[in-house]
Amino acid sequence: MEPINILIIDDERVICNGCSLALSDESHLVDIRMTGRAGLDAILKGQYDVVLLDLKLPDLGGMEILSAIRKEKPEVYIIVMTGYSSVQNAVEAMKLGAFDYLAKPFSDDELAIAVEKAVENKRLKEENLSLRQQLSDQFGFSNIIGESPGILKIFEQIQKVAPTDSTVLLCGETGTGKELFARAIHAHSKRAARQFVAVDCSTFSSSLLESELFGHIKGAFTGAVKDKAGIFEIANQGSLFLDEVANLDMGTQAKLLRAMETQEFKPVGGSLLKKSDVRIIAATNRDLKTMVDDGNFREDFFYRLNVFPVFIPPLRERKDDIPRLLYHFLKMYCRQIEKRVDGFSDDALEMLINNDWPGNVRQLKNVVERLVIMADDQILDYRDLTDHWDADRNQNRGSIPETLDELKSVKRHLLENQFGQIERAFLQKALSAAQGNVTQAAKRVGMQRSNFSALMKKHRLSANCTEMTSKCADSMK
Ligand SMILES: Nc1ncnc2c1ncn2[C@@H]1O[C@H](COP(=O)(O)OP(=O)(O)OP(=O)(O)O)[C@@H](O)[C@H]1O
Ligand SMILES: [Mg+2]
Structure with a gap:
């Protein structure tokens, strides 16, 4: 592997030497410059991956150097260091494109972590770039926006798993892009030319879902006036996207498990087995493992789905x-x-x-x-x-949703509102039981003080349970 080239720009020799000592090894090459001009000159002429930049230098302003690097060498990762650690400086520097921020004094570990984060991000970005290049030649990944490490990691995982026939379980909150990624997996698989069929397991009753999945034969139930092919048959050689898989009842889970294991299934009311070669991509916004522990999801089916889990982080x-x-x-x-x-x-x-x-x-x-x-x-x-x-x-007061998306949004709003009220009452009760002492209140309910006061801030509550002024809220930051 190529060594990482690091440049330290600081007018204090002890900082330069300290950082250099902490970072130098066979995989990191460290250079030092002690003035802004010399530093900028070195960056423009050299090939640095990461620059540690002091914001206060005798000749050039740190922010000036930062802007110049962003303009001339946008690929360089800049970590700013300042003794004048104010949030304002950090915000300014980040706005100008710094990758990270170290407030002096910092430990060797903090320094190493910041540099590693930059290197990891750079590596993922480069890998993603070449991956995107490869894939966009075929199908294009360009409709999925994201360059955060979390998303880059998913691109990497998808690239690896897509060409296989392995089951993928996409986990993430509502709206994080599970379906988008499911389609990307299909598009980058050898099944791409075949069907991608999506089934929302929460919208069908269990008997209807079984007939949707496996089809039925004429006369199987009232209204089954002719044979109907199921999704397993339609998606043969393609991909089947089982959305909201947590909503499947135990019986359907057992039947799906069997179909996945044997690649065979029986239509509802039929006795003959049919064959189908389907790749399953499942999605859930619930924690299936907890559901298994609580007895609400089959353990065997969970393990069958959880072959290659991909977690999509919330926004x-x-x-x-x-x-x-x-x-x-x-x-x-x-x-x-x-x-x-x-x-x-x-x-x-x-x-x-x-x-x-x-x-x-x-x-x-x-x-x-x-x-x-x-x-x-x-x-x-x-x-x-x-x-x-x-x-x-x-919105949503009294209006009836017209699409599934709207329905989900109403559900979310209602839950949020109701839960919000309960959360607020919970804080008030804890605070009044502790006579307004936040530390005591947090302790009583088994929370860390910092989390408890963050919740108070969210609800704009002060210790005596009255509405917080913005000044008061700021002082809790
Ligand atoms: N990274 C992204 N880039 C571009 N568009 C995105 C991205 N993530 C999600 N979207 C868009 O956001 C919307 C929701 O995404 P999607 O339907 O895939 O979410 P989901 O996780 O399946 O949600 P749910 O659990 O509610 O079904 C879609 O219109 C999708 O195109
Ligand atoms: Mg979805």
Whole structure:
């Protein structure tokens, strides 16, 4: 493997020597420059992978160097270091494209972890680039947006598993892209030219689902006026996407398990076995292992599905993908709606990045669609968003959903609202039992203080259970 080239730019010799000592080994080559100009010069002429950059240098400003590197050598990973550790500096540096931030003094371990993270990210990005290149020649992965390490890892996993016939289990919250990835797996498999059939296991009763999956013969039940082929037969040599697999009842699980093991099945009401060669891709937003432990899911079927699990992280855990997704959907809807909107103001972007996105990418996509429809200006700002959140909150009161997506969104809203109220009451009860002492209240309910106060902040509650002012909320950060 090629060694990693690291450059340290700092005017303090002890920092340079300390970092160099901590990082140098056979796989890391470390250079030092002690002024901004010399550092910038070295970067422009050299081939560095990672730069550790002090923000306060005697000649050139750290931010100036940062901007210059981003412009001239965007592939270099920059980790900024500063003794003036303020959140503001970190935010500024990250905005200008720094990869990470180390506040002095930092330990050797913190330094090594930051550098390793950068190297891992770079490696994944490069691998993904060549992978994308290879795949886009055939089918294109370009409709899946994401370059966060979590998503890059999934691309890597999918590339490996797609060409095999192994069962894949996609796990992730609603709207994270399970179906999108399932289609990508099919598209990159040797079955790509055959059918991809998706079955939502939550929308059928068990008897109807069995007849959908395995087909039925004439007279099998009232209304079965002729033989009907099932999905297993239709998807022969293709892929079958079992969506929301947690909703299958035990009986159907047993029948599916048998069909998967033997590649044979019997249509409902029939006695003859039929053969089918189907690759199963399953998806769930529930924790199947816990369901097995609770006796609500067959253990044997779980292990049959869990051959190659792929976990898709929720959007709030890969926030660096949010701007890319926002601009992707913005372009898409501008094209569709034939409207010109150029982008988002800084405060709008910040608000969107900081949002929790319980409905993940689907919710983000819907928000952008609505914003584009409503936009009066070419830049979407904070006010457009506040209007949107208000409308979103009032939505679904009394209106009957018309599509499955809308139904899911209503369900999510109702659960969130109801759960939110319970969560708030829970905090209030704990606080009042502890006479407003947050540490005591957290202890009583078995939570860490930091998590408890984060929840208080979410509900804008102060220790005496009254509505928190924003100043008070800030002081809890
Ligand atoms: N990384 C992504 N890039 C682009 N579009 C995405 C991405 N992830 C999800 N989407 C889009 O978001 C929407 C929801 O994705 P998808 O239906 O695959 O989610 P899901 O995990 O199957 O959700 P559910 O559990 O609710 O069925 C789709 O319109 C999909 O195209
Ligand atoms: Mg889905």
